[in-house]
Amino acid sequence: MANLKIENVVKSYGNVQVMHGIDLDIEDGEFVVFVGPSGCGKSTLLRMIAGLEDISGGDISIGGSVMNEVAPSKRGVAMVFQTYALYPHMTVYKNMAFGLIQAKTPEDEIDRRVRQAAEVLHLTDYLERSPRALSGGQRQRVAIGRAIVREPQVFLFDEPLSNLDAALRVQTRLEIARLHERLGTTMIYVTHDQVEAMTLADKIVVLRDGRVEQVGSPIELYERPQNAFVAQFIGSPKMNFFGNADFVAGRSPGADKGDAIVGIRPEHLEECGEGDALMSAKLDLVENLGEYALAHMVNDAGTEFIAKLDKAPSVAKGGTLYFTAKPELVHFFDSATNQRIG
């Protein structure tokens, strides 16, 4: 069992507090993704779990024991770094074996584990090469291999795909998903890429400014964001926010909710006739991606929003389009607290 419990964890640098009492429960075998804008503290939190960063307050326990003062190598965690952080002067084999050698593991056991990991990661042919002679994707697989051979209770990934090109990123993402399925080990994964978060996670933790904004499954976060920040952070293009004044008089879905923020995702706006329209706006720009088109709109009040349409609209730039949305796909947030209402 390797559930991970984070209780009221605080991190300060001198007088500056950067993490404000994080509470989090991670079940054994869960794939958890920490996501948030840069500087939100997601990497710091991961590094505190790894033991690379001191904890200023609170407790981190893995498998029931508090790990605050335990050395990184004895926490039963293994980390995959963004920059791979391979040992450039060692062969791939030695890179993977290094941790086991330090732990004085018997040689035949080391050999067995390294070869097994190499097979899983398709690295068998590269074991005697130096990292320099490998491509970016292969290096990242070596870094993952180095984590696997230690048979950790928890895997930690710190933005592992951000140094890869787009095609490789998709491929490696799939490999990580397969790896999780195969090993069933708890994995914690830090990213700022919400596609990675949505596709990989059992549970997403959205962080902002050292606080947890929301914890939930990807679909929960998408369908019922707790606040305006999560609403805009999850989903691409991001959710449009409107005020009552942006809607056709008397048709605002938020009319009975005072001056609440009305949120509608671009993919939930539907083109319609003037008679059924909730709102109208002028076309400013079209991004046609073939599969769908993004219509950038500006209404009379000057509010800009995006509509995701099946195909490019028939009107020219400056032409008027009318939109409606299903009531159940409209979100409301308090304009003062930004929290979800109704």
Added chain:
Amino acid sequence: MTDKQRQNLINRVAVAFGWIAAILFFFPIFWMVLTSFKTENQAIAIPPLLFFEPTLENYTEIQERTNYSKFALNSIITAFGGTGLALLIAIPSAYSMAFNTGRWTKDILMWMLSTKMLPAVGVLMPIYLISQKLGMLDSKLALVIIYAMMNLPIVMLILFNYFREIPKEILEASRMDGTSTFNEIRQVVMPLAWGGIASTALLSIILCWNEAFWSIVLTTTEASTLTAFVASFQAPEGLFWAKVSAVSTLACAPIVIFGWLAQKQLVQGLTFGAVK
């Protein structure tokens, strides 16, 4: 004159300056080697002789009448010993400074370096007396310790800068792998900074080899190095130019040859050590 012509002219003038500087540096060494092959009379001839029949008589005389090899051996022992000791202290120190940089790290380094700005003669009395009390006058060990201390600030500063080039993540990875500090230095930091360590060692060896002040002051016969040996050729009757030149050539030759050989290793070392 077009811009291109002007640029050409500037380049030529710059090249000319380069050559003048190179010749200014090289000429004394050239003249020393040349003089070492002259007889004493030819050496002081006016006008100076550029062409003459070379003789090895100075070299044979040195071989026969002095103990050159003993001095050379002392130089080798003190230079390598001093450098070894300096590295032994500097590598862990630079490691801790580079990877646990604190508020005062830079100041400590500057303070250490500032000791190099003091004239050595300023500490002549205390060091002489300490050596005397410890019975270490005319001992190689005293020179090794002094050479190590003398080069420590500069060795540390250079290593500090080399170590800082190593990506922090690699050290963090080794911490995750459970490497002890000793193993981390030996198996991760040192191989990665190998080129830097080698070139720092080479610099330190050269500085030790060329050191004359302490060698002359603290040694008499047993532990004297080549620099003291050269100085001993100063006779009351005046200098024997040809012989002094021969001795100086013999004192310079080993380190020049060593440096030249090591340079090739260094280039290899530098590319091997490349982190990315």
